[in-house]
Amino acid sequence: MVTEERIIEALAGVMDPELHRTLVELGMVRNVRIQEGKVAFTLALTIPECPLKDQLVAEAKAAVLSLDGVEEVAIDLTEMTDEEKRRIGLGGAGQPGVAERFNRVRHVVAVMSGKGGVGKSLVTALLAVAFRQDGQRVGVLDADVTGPSIPKIFGLHGVPPMGPLGILPAETRMGIKIMSINLLLPSEDEAVIWRGPLISSVIKQFWGDVVWGDLDWLVVDLPPGTSDAALTVMQALPLSGVVLVSSPQDLAEMVVRKAAQMAQVMQVPLLGLVENMSYFVCPESGRQYNIFGPSHGEEMAWRLGVPFLGRLPLDPRISELCDAGNVEVYTTEAFTPIVRHLLETASEPRRSPVQPARG
C-alpha cells in the first residue's frame, strides 16, 4: 500500500545536486497527498529559477514512481521562505562564499611557471583531460585574468548561468568544469585593465562563488609572474601543490626557478616539473631539433629537488587543436605517468575547503 512514510523514504534517496543533501533532509518535501495510485506533493525549492530544477523534479518523480502501486505523480513547486533557507545554511544564498560551503574539492593543483608562453594553459588542459580520462571529476579555474586562454582551447563560449548557490561553471564535451573571466566578458578579446586588488578579488570569487560541486581535482591555471594572482592563489586556495612548467631555454629556467622559490617561500609543495617545447620532430627527416636549446628539464628538476614529470614536444598539431578549441582531442602518452604520479602522491588539501553548513 502507498503510504506517506514510503513516499518520504523514496524521496530520502534523492540528493539535491548542488547542496549534496537529500530533499527530505533539506525539508523540501511538503503536503504529500495520496489518492489510490495517484501521488501529489509540493517541492519547496531554494530558488525557483534554479537551473538544476528540472533534474531535481525528474529524479523525485522517478523515485516515487518506482514504488509499488504508484501510477501517477504530480509535483508542484514553491519557494522556501528566507527563514527556511537560513535553517538549511542558505542564509546568504547569492551572497559571496555560499558556493564554497557546499563545494567538495579534494585536490587543488596550481600550474605555474613564472615565465609566460611556456605552455601553462596547455599543461593545465592536458592534465585536466588526463584526469578526466582516468574517471576523475575535474574542474579548471583560469586564474590568468588578463590573458585567459582556457575557454578558447576547450572551445567554450557564452556566459555561465547563475544558480541559487553561485555561478555555474561551463562544461566541456568531456565534462570538465571550467571557470574563466573570458566566459564573462562581452567579447573574448576585450581587455581586462585591472590593478592587482581586482585581479585578486575575481580569483577569490572563482573559488568561493562558483558551484564546483564534487570534484576530485581542481586545476588552477596561473598567469606568468609572481605577483598578485599567484599570491592570491597560494594564500586563499587550499593548494595540494604546484606543478611547474618550463621550456628548455636557460632564460625560461631562470624565471621558473623564481616561481619555484615563491612556492617554497609560501610553503606550497612542488609536485613536479613538466618540460614543454622540448623538441620539434621534422615531419620529413624525422630528426629532432632543439629549437629552444638542449633539454635540461631533468637536471633542473633534480636541482629543485622535485620529480621530473616528463616532456612535451613542439607539435604543430597541438597549436592547431588548441586554436580550434579541440584540446580534448589531442592524444599523448606523455600525461599518463604524470597523472599516475599525482594520483599516488597528492596529499589531502592542507586545510579543508569544505565547511559544513551547520553543526
Place this chain on the structure above:
Amino acid sequence: MVTEERIIEALAGVMDPELHRTLVELGMVRNVRIQEGKVAFTLALTIPECPLKDQLVAEAKAAVLSLDGVEEVAIDLTEMTDEEKRRIGLGGAGQPGVAERFNRVRHVVAVMSGKGGVGKSLVTALLAVAFRQDGQRVGVLDADVTGPSIPKIFGLHGVPPMGPLGILPAETRMGIKIMSINLLLPSEDEAVIWRGPLISSVIKQFWGDVVWGDLDWLVVDLPPGTSDAALTVMQALPLSGVVLVSSPQDLAEMVVRKAAQMAQVMQVPLLGLVENMSYFVCPESGRQYNIFGPSHGEEMAWRLGVPFLGRLPLDPRISELCDAGNVEVYTTEAFTPIVRHLLETASEPRRSPVQPARG
C-alpha cells in the same frame, strides 16, 4: 699669457656628463692659481664618490692643458655644500625623481603583447641593437619585474652604482643603457613576490631615479598582461607609442588584441606589429614549418589598423645567443625596415619628460 679668465673660458667648454651643464655654469671651479706655466684649481663635486668623477677631471685637465703657455695642471677635489647643491637644482640629490629632471629622453617606446613568451624581450633587445647600430643613443627599461630577461640576454651582471643624481644604468658592450630589477637582486633567480603597488613603484623609480642621461630612444620591455605594470608604464611614462609583438597562434592573437585594446583605451598610439616565431626553417631540407600555425600577422595588423613591421623566424641560434648573453651578436635584416619606420614616424613624446632644474 695664461690668465684666470682664459682658464675659466676653457673650462666653460667642459660639460658635467650627468647634469648636462658646464663646470663653470655649475659653479664647480674654485680657487684658480697660476704660477708661470703651472695651473692649479679646485673642482667642487656634487658627490665625491661620483663614478663619473675621473672622466670629469680628465676633461677639465685636457681643456686647460690645451691653452697656450700651460705646461702643468693640478686639480684638487672638494665637495659642494648642501646649499651650493640646492642652488644648482640638486636640493634633493639622492631624492626620488632628481634624475628625471636631468634626463633628456626623446622617444619612449613600449614593447607589449599581453601574451607571455611570444618574444617581447627579444624584440625589445633587437630593436635596441638596431637603433644603436643606426647611431642612436639607446636605453632599455625592463618593466617585467617578476620575470626580467633583459640583463641575461645582454649578458649583464652586477649591481649598478649610485651616482649623485640617482642609479647609473648598466651598459652593454655596444653602449646600450640597461635598468632591470635583476641587476639589483642578490641572485638572478631570486623571486620578486610583490603585489601591484610595489611593482608600480619600482617601474616609476626606473624612470625617475635612473640616470639615463641623453637618449634618443628608451625601449620599455613590458611583462605579459594588462594589469599594474602596463598601466603604470602607460600612465606614468611619456610614451611615444607601443610596438605589439604577436605569434602566429590564434590564442596569442586573441590576447594581443586585448593589449592593443588597452593601448587604445589609454590613448597610447600603436606604432606597429611584429610577428615572432613565424616559422622554423629545417636546416636540412630548408623547408619552412609553421610550428605555431600559419602566419596571419599581416591580416591582424590590418584589422588593428597598424603597420605590419615584419616577422622573425623560430631560430635556434637566437635562443642560443640569448642564453649566452650575446643577443648583440645576432644579425638580422628583419629590424632594418622596422627601425626605419619608427625613425620616420615616431612623434615627439606626448609630454616632455624633461623639466628644467630651475627657472
